[in-house]
Amino acid sequence: MKLTDSREIAAAPAIVWQAILDPEVLKECIPGCQSLTGSVAEGYEAVVKQKVGPVSATFTGIVSLSDIVEGQSVKISGEGKGGVAGFAKGGAVVTLAPSGEGTLLTYDVDASVGGKIAQLGSRIIDSFAKKMADDFFSRFQAAVEGPAEEPAAEEGVADSGEKKKGWFKRLTGG
Amino acid sequence: MPKDTGIGAPMKRREDIRFLTGKGRYTADINLRGQAYAAFARSEVAHGKINAIDTRAASEMPGVLCVMTGEDFAAMGGNPAGWLINSRDGTPMREPKRPVLAHGKVRHVGDAYAVVVAETVEQARDAVAAIEADITELPAIVDMKAALADSGNRVHDEIPDNLCFDWGWIEDNRAAVEEAFAKAPHVTTLELVNNRLVPNAMEPRASLADYNPGTEDYTLYTTSQNPHLHRLLIAAFVMGIPEHKLTVIAPDVGGGFGSKIYHYGEEAAVLAAAKALKRPVKWVADRTESFLSDAHGRDHVTKIQLACEKDGTFLALRTETLANVGAYLSNFATATPTFLHGTLMAGPYKTPLVYVNVKAVFTNTAPVDAYRGAGRPEATFSIERIVDKAADELGIDKLEIRRKNLIGADQYPYTTPVGLVYDTGNYAATLDKMVELADVAGFEKRAAESKARGKLRGIGYSTWIEACGIAPSNLVGVLGSRVGLFDAATVRVNATGNLSVMTGAHSHGQGHETVFAQVVAEKLGIPESSIEIVHGDTSKIPFGMGSYGSRSLAVAGSAMVKAVDKIIAKGKKIAAHMLEAAEDDITFENGKFQVAGTDKAKTFGEIAFSAYVPHNYPLETLEPGLEESAFYDPGNFTYPAGAYACEVEVDPDTGRVEILSFTAADDFGNVMNPLIVQGQVHGGVGQGIGQALLENTTYDENGQLLSGSFMDYAMPRADDVPFYTVDHSCNTPCTHNPLGVKGCGEAGAIGSPPAVVNAVVDALRRGGHTGISHIDMPVSPSRVWQAMQA
Numbered sequence: 001m002k003l004t005d006s007r008e009i010a011a012a013p014a015i016v017w018q019a020i021l022d023p024e025v026l027k028e029c030i031p032g033c034q035s036l037t038g039s040v041a042e043g044y045e046a047v048v049k050q051k052v053g054p055v056s057a058t059f060t061g062i063v064s065l066s067d068i069v070e071g072q073s074v075k076i077s078g079e080g081k082g083g084v085a086g087f088a089k090g091g092a093v094v095t096l097a098p099s100g101e102g103t104l105l106t107y108d109v110d111a112s113v114g115g116k117i118a119q120l121g122s123r124i125i126d127s128f129a130k131k132m133a134d135d136f137f138s139r140f141q142a143a144v145e146g147p148a149e150e151p152a153a154e155e156g157v158a159d160s161g162e163k164k165k166g167w168f169k170r171l172t173g174g
Numbered sequence: 175m176p177k178d179t180g181i182g183a184p185m186k187r188r189e190d191i192r193f194l195t196g197k198g199r200y201t202a203d204i205n206l207r208g209q210a211y212a213a214f215a216r217s218e219v220a221h222g223k224i225n226a227i228d229t230r231a232a233s234e235m236p237g238v239l240c241v242m243t244g245e246d247f248a249a250m251g252g253n254p255a256g257w258l259i260n261s262r263d264g265t266p267m268r269e270p271k272r273p274v275l276a277h278g279k280v281r282h283v284g285d286a287y288a289v290v291v292a293e294t295v296e297q298a299r300d301a302v303a304a305i306e307a308d309i310t311e312l313p314a315i316v317d318m319k320a321a322l323a324d325s326g327n328r329v330h331d332e333i334p335d336n337l338c339f340d341w342g343w344i345e346d347n348r349a350a351v352e353e354a355f356a357k358a359p360h361v362t363t364l365e366l367v368n369n370r371l372v373p374n375a376m377e378p379r380a381s382l383a384d385y386n387p388g389t390e391d392y393t394l395y396t397t398s399q400n401p402h403l404h405r406l407l408i409a410a411f412v413m414g415i416p417e418h419k420l421t422v423i424a425p426d427v428g429g430g431f432g433s434k435i436y437h438y439g440e441e442a443a444v445l446a447a448a449k450a451l452k453r454p455v456k457w458v459a460d461r462t463e464s465f466l467s468d469a470h471g472r473d474h475v476t477k478i479q480l481a482c483e484k485d486g487t488f489l490a491l492r493t494e495t496l497a498n499v500g501a502y503l504s505n506f507a508t509a510t511p512t513f514l515h516g517t518l519m520a521g522p523y524k525t526p527l528v529y530v531n532v533k534a535v536f537t538n539t540a541p542v543d544a545y546r547g548a549g550r551p552e553a554t555f556s557i558e559r560i561v562d563k564a565a566d567e568l569g570i571d572k573l574e575i576r577r578k579n580l581i582g583a584d585q586y587p588y589t590t591p592v593g594l595v596y597d598t599g600n601y602a603a604t605l606d607k608m609v610e611l612a613d614v615a616g617f618e619k620r621a622a623e624s625k626a627r628g629k630l631r632g633i634g635y636s637t638w639i640e641a642c643g644i645a646p647s648n649l650v651g652v653l654g655s656r657v658g659l660f661d662a663a664t665v666r667v668n669a670t671g672n673l674s675v676m677t678g679a680h681s682h683g684q685g686h687e688t689v690f691a692q693v694v695a696e697k698l699g700i701p702e703s704s705i706e707i708v709h710g711d712t713s714k715i716p717f718g719m720g721s722y723g724s725r726s727l728a729v730a731g732s733a734m735v736k737a738v739d740k741i742i743a744k745g746k747k748i749a750a751h752m753l754e755a756a757e758d759d760i761t762f763e764n765g766k767f768q769v770a771g772t773d774k775a776k777t778f779g780e781i782a783f784s785a786y787v788p789h790n791y792p793l794e795t796l797e798p799g800l801e802e803s804a805f806y807d808p809g810n811f812t813y814p815a816g817a818y819a820c821e822v823e824v825d826p827d828t829g830r831v832e833i834l835s836f837t838a839a840d841d842f843g844n845v846m847n848p849l850i851v852q853g854q855v856h857g858g859v860g861q862g863i864g865q866a867l868l869e870n871t872t873y874d875e876n877g878q879l880l881s882g883s884f885m886d887y888a889m890p891r892a893d894d895v896p897f898y899t900v901d902h903s904c905n906t907p908c909t910h911n912p913l914g915v916k917g918c919g920e921a922g923a924i925g926s927p928p929a930v931v932n933a934v935v936d937a938l939r940r941g942g943h944t945g946i947s948h949i950d951m952p953v954s955p956s957r958v959w960q961a962m963q964a
Contacts, residue, residue, distance in 0.1 A: 054885075084303050086218055112876055114283070115218035119462055119882025122874075 086115020220877020284466025377428025400720020471545020632937025678718015699765025858922020
């Protein structure tokens with residue numbers, strides 16, 4: 001299945017780009033991700049727990065970043081094996097463009113599944129993949145921007161503003 | 175008064191008592207001392223190169239006894255195709271080896287590449303999950319047209335273009351057909367899909383293998399429609415076991431619909447494991463395995479053209495069909511789209527010129543083979559749909575165009591342009607009967623009533639014919655069959671006068687135990703209760719080609735009648751001696767051997783006793799005992815035929831189709847048990863409605879099976895089908911078998927799909943959607959609704 005969507009992120013493209021390349025961000029943003037180790041250059045090993053329709057499984061697999069155009073676009077690919085549940089693989093080409101003060105993030109997702117998930121869960125695969133992508137980028141947006149209802153987040157005073165910040169900014173000390 | 179016993183009596187099925195009270199004995203019910211359990215590792219990708227299979231971790235799991243991969247079976251023979259088909263250019267079909275387990279490549283999702291045997295089924299399944307298979311996924315070949323176009327991507331590396339064969343029938347007709355089309359006043363063209371179906375027998379496939387190291391004998395209990403064929407394939411072709419060292423037993427079998435005709439790799443794998451471990455090994459498929467690995471049915475893409483006069487007289491018919499054979503050739507896969515399909519393309523009509531072209535295509539999908547009807551539903555659907563389309567284009571009534579072209583009752587034997595000789599029939603009679611029973615005259619009134627409720631009502635017809643009673647061995651030999659298709663029976667009379675009939679037919683839901691006993695009871699004048707029908711065990715029955723193609727009564731039943739006749743003939747010799755009369759003066763009627771014109775008589779029981787206690791017996795000229803065998807090879811196919819009507823209502827808001835009535839007027843020749851015949855028609859029509867409205871097997875572009883469960887594959891349920899009106903009073907008995915029977919097992923599934931689709935198209939056209947000439951099956955609400963929006 002394929003889907004394309006975009007969202008406006010209230011942070012400069014450079015900040016967004018830095019977040020994409022951060023394994024801690026990836027780990028927090030992949031729904032159900034239990035562990036993620038590795039690096040941009042060598043790829044990550046990930047363990048993701050998910051339930052697709054009637055099939056729940058722990059997927060172990062590789063997440064890799066490729067086709068990197070510094071500051072502009074990257075392809076995030078993942079392939080996970082869920083044992084008897086089958087496999088899932090997919091990728092998202094993420095493109096960043098300046099948009100006013102912030103960034104327009106566009107993603108093209110291509111995902112496929114095989115084995116038991118396909119046989120038993122095909123009815124809900126499309127909506128499942130869309131939800132996974134939505135969740136991923138919503139979490140990503142939150143990680144970069146902080147909670148949407150806290151517009152003052154980036155003012156960042158160390159003590160009282162701590163909770164209002166996006167946690168990514170906390171990490172980067174912004 | 176209808177009879178309540180013997181031939182023609184509507185007796186209830188004796189076997190149903192055990193089936194309905196949980197006393198059936200299926201393969202999974204059989205347990206042998208010390209048995210272990212097998213589970214198979216199956217490919218998750220449709221097409222892949224096997225780089226390595228690491229079984230070390232699996233081998234060390236608790237309870238695991240052995241792990242074998244495709245490499246362990248690589249030296250074994252291939253599971254062969256039963257028919258050799260030659261292409262139009264005379265070259266033989268491409269026939270890739272079908273191994274016990276995949277090695278080198280996996281070719282469809284569900285293709286088994288390893289087997290684990292363990293102490294428990296759970297341990298075996300856990301160990302399967304621990305097998306590390308390094309398989310590089312290759313692009314899947316799913317669409318048949320794309321498969322033929324891309325010679326680089328191959329299901330089998332040695333087969334370019336993924337083409338199995340390009341078959342023309344009859345090639346000599348081709349030029350004349352083309353000429354007729356060039357000159358024809360009217361040509362109707364239709365492209366259609368005959369949707370792929372999963373057989374979904376209630377009982378999944380199962381095997382229990384036993385090896386006796388003392389005698390070196392193998393026994394296989396398995397879900398088979400034809401145990402002797404399984405024995406031949408496993409022993410002679412795949413495993414190289416002497417045939418006399420392998421016993422195949424098919425006990426109670428819960429439905430087959432064709433899918434259990436064939437030999438599958440799992441059966442050889444458990445036999446090999448049983449020998450290696452010197453322990454019985456059992457495997458029972460789960461439902462997902464059935465979806466993935468049972469041979470599927472249908473899957474044709476067809477372009478059909480009909481040339482006719484402006485008055486609707488058929489002049490010529492031609493078709494081009496792509497037939498999906500899946501990843502490997504299943505045993506009947508090459509016969510189904512050819513000699514069970516192309517030879518039927520004349521249908522019940524006088525069309526003088528017919529040419530059929532079939533290209534069989536390999537794809538990365540499960541093997542496709544015969545499924546209830548096997549080629550004949552595909553033929554019937556194509557013909558009956560284009561007849562309706564031609565009638566619409568020419569403005570001719572759907573019944574009139576059929577009447578005009580049906581073969582006349584006075585034209586038998588009728589030689590078709592596609593190589594068959596119909597021995598007898600009366601197609602106008604069944605059509606008239608159907609028109610009467612379906613109350614066609616009252617349709618307009620009913621349609622008006624539906625319209626008042628905002629619904630679109632339509633009526634659809636189908637006049638169908640099939641070839642059953644498979645088959646004359648010399649004829650099928652010429653057509654490419656690698657086996658004979660006769661059958662056999664032994665009648666063993668016991669000293670106490672009761673008897674066992676060992677038949678080569680195999681009952682997996684058909685009711686043979688009841689109806690075969692009725693036939694023998696009638697012939698011998700004894701009660702059914704003293705007759706046992708024995709089937710499904712190669713160590714008990716003399717020989718048999720099993721049950722499929724509506725052949726059981728016509729072929730195996732004929733062998734049984736021949737054996738009974740031999741019993742009677744011997745009984746007359748014994749009676750002549752006992753009654754001190756000439757053999758020619760002995761008559762046999764109602765269970766009594768009598769000297770003609772006298773009251774001197776011996777009962778059947780007295781003769782049987784004398785045969786086993788031969789104190790007063792012509793021992794110098796006659797052997798003691800009373801047991802006879804007979805083999806029967808049919809002189810021709812049988813040709814059941816009929817006329818069906820389906821009435822539907824379409825909801826224009828949702829596209830949902832409701833079947834309001836279904837009428838079947840069939841000619842099955844003589845009917846031995848009308849209740850069983852009705853049941854067979856009900857079941858067949860139900861499956862046909864399933865194909866027409868609900869069932870579809872979907873693979874995505876990666877070759878993943880998306881309809882792999884009953885949540886995703888819509889089987890017909892009770893509320894999807896109406897009460898049926900079934901008639902078989904218009905009988906023309908078969909002219910060449912002793913019972914005059916034609917076969918009824920597949921009829922419903924053959925004749926019904928076009929009647930349903932014709933009715934839906936009729937409803938939509940009557941409702942003003944005159945641009946609609948066809949909707950592919952399954953005619954689902956979404957397809958109907960989309961057609962209405964166009």
